[in-house]
Each structure stands twice: as C-alpha cells, then as structure tokens.
Amino acid sequence: MRFRLTPRETSFYELFAMAADNVLSGSKLLMELLGADAATRVEIAERMRAAEHAGDDATHAILHQLNSSFITPFDREDVYRLASTLDDIMDFMEEAVDLVVLYEIDELPRGVEEQIEVLNRAAELTAEAMPRLRTMEQLSEYWIEVNRLENQADRVHRKLLAHLFSGSYEAIEVMKLKQVVDVLEEAADAFETVANTVETIVVKES
Amino acid sequence: MRFRLTPRETSFYELFAMAADNVLSGSKLLMELLGADAATRVEIAERMRAAEHAGDDATHAILHQLNSSFITPFDREDVYRLASTLDDIMDFMEEAVDLVVLYEIDELPRGVEEQIEVLNRAAELTAEAMPRLRTMEQLSEYWIEVNRLENQADRVHRKLLAHLFSGSYEAIEVMKLKQVVDVLEEAADAFETVANTVETIVVKES
Amino acid sequence: MRFRLTPRETSFYELFAMAADNVLSGSKLLMELLGADAATRVEIAERMRAAEHAGDDATHAILHQLNSSFITPFDREDVYRLASTLDDIMDFMEEAVDLVVLYEIDELPRGVEEQIEVLNRAAELTAEAMPRLRTMEQLSEYWIEVNRLENQADRVHRKLLAHLFSGSYEAIEVMKLKQVVDVLEEAADAFETVANTVETIVVKES
Known part of the structure; x- marks a missing residue:
C-alpha cells in the first residue's frame, strides 16, 4: 500500500522528460x-557519446531520487524500469554508431534507414508523451502507436536479416552488419518496453 | 505485507493455465x-503466429488484471514474472519457426529434434503444473524435472554448437543455424525461469 | 515500509560473502x-564446473532464505538482484571456459588476457566489498572502481571485436572467438550490475 501526499514529487516528471529529450537527440x-x-561519422560518434553521458546523468539523478524518496509519484519498480529502459535505448543507439565507425562499414544495407526512421518516430512520440505522465492524459495513443512501430521494426529487421544472408555479402561482412541491425532492433524493443511501462503506470492509476 | 481476503481472485489461475496450454500448442x-x-513449414509458421497472438492476449489479460487488482493471489512481482516469461517462451518458439522459413533452411542439423523434444516435454509439464498453482500441491516434482530438462537442453545445445563449428558447414550456414538453435536454447532457459518462479511462489506460501 | 528488528538476519551477509568468494575462485x-x-584446459573446465555448482548452492540458499524470511536486511528486490547477478557472473565465466574447450580454440587473441585481468580485479574488489555490507561502510570506493573497470572492459572488448573482424581470421574462427569475448564482456557487465545494486542498497540506507 502506498501513501500519497499532496504535493507529489514533481522532479521525476522533469527528469523523465529530460531523459526522453536526450533519446530524441540520439535518434536524430x-x-x-x-x-x-x-569523417562525419567519427564526429557523430563523439556527439553520440556525449548524449549517452548526458543520459547516464539523467538516469543517475532519477535513481538517486528514487532511492532517497519516501514517496514516489508511481510505483518504485515502474520508476526504475522506465529510467533504466530509457538508458538502455541510449546505450543501444550509441553502440550502433560506434560499431559503424569501429568496423569501418562503408555502406549500410538498404533497410537500415527504415529501421532508423522507425526509431526516430518512436523517440518523437516518447519525448512528447513523457510530460503527459503528470496528468496521465492522452497516453493511450502513444503506447498503441509505439507498439505498432515495434511490430514494423521487427518486420524490417527480419527482412534485413534475410537480405544479409542472401549471399550478397561475405561472411565477415554479414557478421558486422548483423551486429549493427541487431542492436538497432534492441533499441526498438526497448521503446516498446518504455511504452508498456507507461501503460502499466496509467492502468494502476485508473 | 499483503492482506488476503476470501475468496481470492480466481481468474489468475485460469489465465496462467490458458497461457501454458498455448505454449504447449506452440511446442507441438x-x-x-x-x-x-x-510448403508445410510456411503453414506451420502461420499457425505459430496465431498461437503467439493468442499468447499476447493471455499475457495482456493477466497484466491488466494485475494492474487493476488490489489483491493478488501471490506477489505482484511473481505474477508479472510468470506471465512475461510464458510470453517470452512463445516469442522464442515463434521466432525459431520464422527463422527456419525466412532463411529457407533445408535441413536442420541432427540434435535439433532433441532440443525440440526437451522443449515439448517442458511444455507438457508446465501445462500440467499451472492448474496446481491453486492448491500449491505436487509442484516440486514439476520444477525439479524442468530444471533437469534445462540442464539436458544446455548439453544438447553446446553439442550442437560444436557440431556447427566442426567444419561441415559454410560460415553463412553456421550463422543461420546458430541463430535457430540459440533461440531454442533461450526457450529452454525461459521454461526454467517459469519453474523457478513457481518454486518461489510455493516457498513464500509455506 | 519495512520493519527492522534487532538483531537483523546475519546469514545473508555470510551467504553473499561466500558467493563472492566463489566468483573470485572462478576468475582465478x-x-x-x-x-x-x-589437457590443463579440460581440467580447469572441470574445476570451473565445480565452482559453478558451489555458486548455484549459495544462490539457492540466499533465495530460499529470502523467500522464507519475513524480515530481510535490505529490500527483497535488492537481495534477489544481488544473488542472481553474482550467479550470472559464475555462469558467464564457466561458459567462457567451456567454449574454449568445446571449440578447441588453439590460441586466444591478444587482448583476452586484458579482459580476464579486469574481471579478476573486479572479482577481488567484489569479494572484499561483500563483508562490508554489514556495516555499509567504505563501499563507495568499491562501486566507483568497478564502474571504472567496466568502462575499461568495454574498451578492451570493442578493440578485440575490431581485431577479430580485421581480416586476420577465418569467418568460422571469428564466430568462435567472438562468442568467448562476448561472454567475458557479459561477465564484466554483471560485475557492474552487482556494484550498482550495492550502491542502491547503501543510498536507501543513508
């Protein structure tokens, strides 16, 4: 049983909005x-690393506040899952960029731009939704759409895998590219986990 | 501290039994x-996709009831873990079938039938065990046996990997087949997680 | 709200110290x-398997005590995460050794010894830190240093991947070696999860 006092903690909302804005910067x-x-890729990788560090700071601030708060605006486990999954998304996006630079990948296979567009759309929706956690209003459109996007990402990902294995690439090249498209798929899954956590929070409140 | 009223919620048990029956359909x-x-594989993949959707519905029903119930028959975290892990099993099984079709795999390496038989046996035991959650009786045989099956699955999986890497297969073929046997191993691990969660529930009650 | 009685349960501390000592044996x-x-590798793999079984016993003892205790020295979810992540570390280390034997890997690529030294240092720090959970003192140095080690492990791991994909190895060989270095990286990540959990526990207490 949780007790609720008025006013509730407010900064959780602000911190989640910051974390989601940061994820949106990453997807851009x-x-x-x-x-x-x-040359530009190396520079993008550096900016991505900075965004990931900013994300780490937001996550750390949320978890620190969670651990030191007696009262939280929603269940502790949901705060924890939301913060850590937003953090995972940044990590996956940073890893994807880093792998492209590290493996000196010349050309990304067709389909990757579709994966990235889906991620970018999910990031926009997530950044718009986070501030609405305060009122808990108009959130169902968000999680329904992110679930739809994750299904789309899944189809694109499997089509990409079939393409990578079709015989057009050398084995070593397949391994490199597969690692990139797999980590982008992990980012898409993590957006869905964020959306499902938001749904959980809203259902508990209603 | 949880409070318990009489009568407890009953439909959690029915929903878990449904989810486990569905997993058994998947393993068949x-x-x-x-x-x-x-041609038959394509048709099996379609039926598997339908089973996975049915599983999604069962999971959603459990989580919805969990989030809207003040009182649950066992700890919320255990309900959550049980539902989401049963869902994971269906996802892994669906992915395995889909990959076989997607990669147009001609022949599965010897040993895969052993992996699948172990999964099927674990699915039978899980489907039989779920209705016994209501009385919490005769469950230890179930989790001991599923743990034993997971160890067996692990040995079969490692033997399969050694076989795949033995030089009998082209590199690209190894990658495709490894993905299939790895996802089947993930399904076996998930059956063990379900069994461990059931053990946790029973120990807390005793 | 947790209630605390004096004296607190003591054996959780002893069990965590045992689990961490066992992890240190594994890293050695x-x-x-x-x-x-x-021939020596086969013998090391056997000793590693014995260490993993000892770890399983420690984990089982912790979880059994957790499930049957009304009062725990820190939050149940933290006890659970600490125990299961220490268990994961042993599993990853055992898997790494087993894969080296199973794949009959002649020579480990340069850089693996650096990965393993980092793991061993993290294991030493973890084994030293666990007994300090009782007083909650002098733990921040531990988690800061393990986080630093994980960053170092991450850099070593990515450098190793770039080396594996540089063209010096056959595709099949890359796959085998990648699996070994990936599982060692998973062990490094798990040490960080243990350290973060300890930080969570300490912050909640302060």
Whole structure:
C-alpha cells in the first residue's frame, strides 16, 4: 500500500522528460549517420557519446531520487524500469554508431534507414508523451502507436536479416552488419518496453 | 505485507493455465516442423503466429488484471514474472519457426529434434503444473524435472554448437543455424525461469 | 515500509560473502586458463564446473532464505538482484571456459588476457566489498572502481571485436572467438550490475 501526499514529487516528471529529450537527440544523430562520410561519422560518434553521458546523468539523478524518496509519484519498480529502459535505448543507439565507425562499414544495407526512421518516430512520440505522465492524459495513443512501430521494426529487421544472408555479402561482412541491425532492433524493443511501462503506470492509476 | 481476503481472485489461475496450454500448442507446432517440407513449414509458421497472438492476449489479460487488482493471489512481482516469461517462451518458439522459413533452411542439423523434444516435454509439464498453482500441491516434482530438462537442453545445445563449428558447414550456414538453435536454447532457459518462479511462489506460501 | 528488528538476519551477509568468494575462485581459474595447454584446459573446465555448482548452492540458499524470511536486511528486490547477478557472473565465466574447450580454440587473441585481468580485479574488489555490507561502510570506493573497470572492459572488448573482424581470421574462427569475448564482456557487465545494486542498497540506507 502506498501513501500519497499532496504535493507529489514533481522532479521525476522533469527528469523523465529530460531523459526522453536526450533519446530524441540520439535518434536524430542516427538519422544524420545515414549517408554521412567517414569523417562525419567519427564526429557523430563523439556527439553520440556525449548524449549517452548526458543520459547516464539523467538516469543517475532519477535513481538517486528514487532511492532517497519516501514517496514516489508511481510505483518504485515502474520508476526504475522506465529510467533504466530509457538508458538502455541510449546505450543501444550509441553502440550502433560506434560499431559503424569501429568496423569501418562503408555502406549500410538498404533497410537500415527504415529501421532508423522507425526509431526516430518512436523517440518523437516518447519525448512528447513523457510530460503527459503528470496528468496521465492522452497516453493511450502513444503506447498503441509505439507498439505498432515495434511490430514494423521487427518486420524490417527480419527482412534485413534475410537480405544479409542472401549471399550478397561475405561472411565477415554479414557478421558486422548483423551486429549493427541487431542492436538497432534492441533499441526498438526497448521503446516498446518504455511504452508498456507507461501503460502499466496509467492502468494502476485508473 | 499483503492482506488476503476470501475468496481470492480466481481468474489468475485460469489465465496462467490458458497461457501454458498455448505454449504447449506452440511446442507441438515445433514438433511438426521437424521433417516438414517447405510448403508445410510456411503453414506451420502461420499457425505459430496465431498461437503467439493468442499468447499476447493471455499475457495482456493477466497484466491488466494485475494492474487493476488490489489483491493478488501471490506477489505482484511473481505474477508479472510468470506471465512475461510464458510470453517470452512463445516469442522464442515463434521466432525459431520464422527463422527456419525466412532463411529457407533445408535441413536442420541432427540434435535439433532433441532440443525440440526437451522443449515439448517442458511444455507438457508446465501445462500440467499451472492448474496446481491453486492448491500449491505436487509442484516440486514439476520444477525439479524442468530444471533437469534445462540442464539436458544446455548439453544438447553446446553439442550442437560444436557440431556447427566442426567444419561441415559454410560460415553463412553456421550463422543461420546458430541463430535457430540459440533461440531454442533461450526457450529452454525461459521454461526454467517459469519453474523457478513457481518454486518461489510455493516457498513464500509455506 | 519495512520493519527492522534487532538483531537483523546475519546469514545473508555470510551467504553473499561466500558467493563472492566463489566468483573470485572462478576468475582465478580464468587467469589459469591463459597459456594453459589443452589437457590443463579440460581440467580447469572441470574445476570451473565445480565452482559453478558451489555458486548455484549459495544462490539457492540466499533465495530460499529470502523467500522464507519475513524480515530481510535490505529490500527483497535488492537481495534477489544481488544473488542472481553474482550467479550470472559464475555462469558467464564457466561458459567462457567451456567454449574454449568445446571449440578447441588453439590460441586466444591478444587482448583476452586484458579482459580476464579486469574481471579478476573486479572479482577481488567484489569479494572484499561483500563483508562490508554489514556495516555499509567504505563501499563507495568499491562501486566507483568497478564502474571504472567496466568502462575499461568495454574498451578492451570493442578493440578485440575490431581485431577479430580485421581480416586476420577465418569467418568460422571469428564466430568462435567472438562468442568467448562476448561472454567475458557479459561477465564484466554483471560485475557492474552487482556494484550498482550495492550502491542502491547503501543510498536507501543513508
């Protein structure tokens, strides 16, 4: 049984909004990666690393506040899952960019831009939804749409895998590219986990 | 501290039994996959997708009831873990079938039928055990046996990996087949997680 | 709200210290693996399997006590996460050794010894920190240093991947070696999860 006092903690909302804005910055960097030359990619990877560090700070602030608060605006486990999954998304996006630079991948296979567009759309929806956690209103459109996007990401990902294994690529190249598209798929799954956690929070309140 | 009122919620038990029956249907489809020709495999993949959707519905019903119930028959975290892990099993089984079709795998390596038989046996035991959650009786045989099956699955999986890497297969073929046997191993691990969660529930009650 | 009685349960501390000592034994076996010949590797794998079984027993004892205790020295979810992540570390280390034997890997790529040294240092720090859970003192140095080690492990791991994909290895060989270095990286991540859980416990208490 949780007790609720008025006023509730407010800064959780602000911190979640910050974390989601940061994820959106990351997804925009992924968009920039498409078609960037080798020098620009290195520079994008540096900016992505900075965004990931900013995300770490937001996560740390949320968890610190969670651990030191007697009262939280929603269940502790949901605060924890929301913060850590937003953090995971940043980690996956940073890893994707880093792998492209590290493996000196010349050309990303067709379909990756579709994966990244889906991630970017999910990031926009997530950044718009987080501030609405305060009123808990108009959130169902968000989680329904993110679930739909994750299904779309899944189809794109499997089509990409079939393409990678079709015989057009050398085995080593397949391994490199597969690691990139798999980590982008993990990011898409993590957006769905965030949306499902928001749904859980709203259902508990209603 | 949880409070318990009489009568407890009953439908959690029914929903878990439904989810486990559905997992059993999935494992039977895996059995059918062995030795099926290409056309039949496509048809099996469709039925598997339908089973996975039915599983999603059962999971959603459990989580919805969990989030809207003040009182639950066992700890919320255990209800959550049980529902989401049963859901994971269906996802892994569906993915395995889908990959076989997607990669147009001609022949599954010897040993896969052993993996699938172990999964099918674990599914039978799980489907039989779920209705016994109501009385909490005769469950230790179930979790001991599923733990034993997981160890067996682990040995079969490692033997399969050694076989795949033995030089009999092209690199690209190894990658495809490894993905299939890895996802089947993930399903076996998830059966063990379900069994461990049931053990946790029973120990807390005793 | 947790109630606390005096004296608190003491054996959780002892059990965590045992589990961490066991992890340290495992990391020492990894150190022995470096430079061992084929026959010695088989013998190391056997000792590692015994260490993993001892770890399973410690985990089981912790979870059994957790499930049957009304009062725990820190939050149940933290006890659970600490125990299961220490268990994961042993599993990853055992898997790494087993894969080296199973795949009959002749020579581990340069960089693996660095991965293993980082793991061994993290294991030493973890084994030293666990007994301090009782007083909750002098733990911040531990988690800060393990986080630093995980960052170092991450850099070593990515450098290793770039090396594996550089063209010096056959595709099948890359796959085998990648699996070994990936599982060692998972062990490094798990040490960080343990450290973060300890931080969570301490912050809640302060």
